[in-house]
Amino acid sequence: MSDCIFCKIANKEIPSQMVYEDDLVIAFKDIAPQADIHILVVPRKHLVNLSDMEEGDKELIGHIHYVASKIAREIGIAESGFRIVSNHNTDAGQVVFHLHFHILGGNSLGKFW
Ligand code: 5GP
Ligand code: ZN
Numbered sequence: 001m002s003d004c005i006f007c008k009i010a011n012k013e014i015p016s017q018m019v020y021e022d023d024l025v026i027a028f029k030d031i032a033p034q035a036d037i038h039i040l041v042v043p044r045k046h047l048v049n050l051s052d053m054e055e056g057d058k059e060l061i062g063h064i065h066y067v068a069s070k071i072a073r074e075i076g077i078a079e080s081g082f083r084i085v086s087n088h089n090t091d092a093g094q095v096v097f098h099l100h101f102h103i104l105g106g107n108s109l110g111k112f113w
Helices: 005-010 055-075
Strands: 018-021 025-029 037-043 082-085 101-105
Touching: 005 025, 005 037, 018 055, 025 055, 037 055, 055 082, 055 101
Parallel strands: none
Antiparallel strands: 018 025, 025 037, 037 101, 082 101
């Protein structure tokens, strides 16, 4: 998607603080962190959100969660705790319409529901 900000970050057309990348996903620091640690894990494939997912994407979504847990271990928040969030459409406040998963941690997050 030529006008998608996360596609541009994946293609290195827009700079980011990248913390992980492989053939399927990238992970970079959120520009407006909502916790001490706030990283976005993003598939290179442009999916709008989880509703855009097809059966063939099951492995990709599993890989995203594997990468998120690997990053959490490596940066040292697996023991203290972290939260994975994916906002889906308007009621959830999704503003970037390229599927992404927030990793939030590094401080106590409290419950939000
Ligand atoms: P959403 O509300 O769609 O779930 O989250 C989008 C996230 O993307 C927000 O937390 C926002 O701060 C982050 N974001 C938007 N534009 C950029 C950008 O250009 N660079 C980075 N690193 N994060 C961005
Ligand atoms: Zn995109």
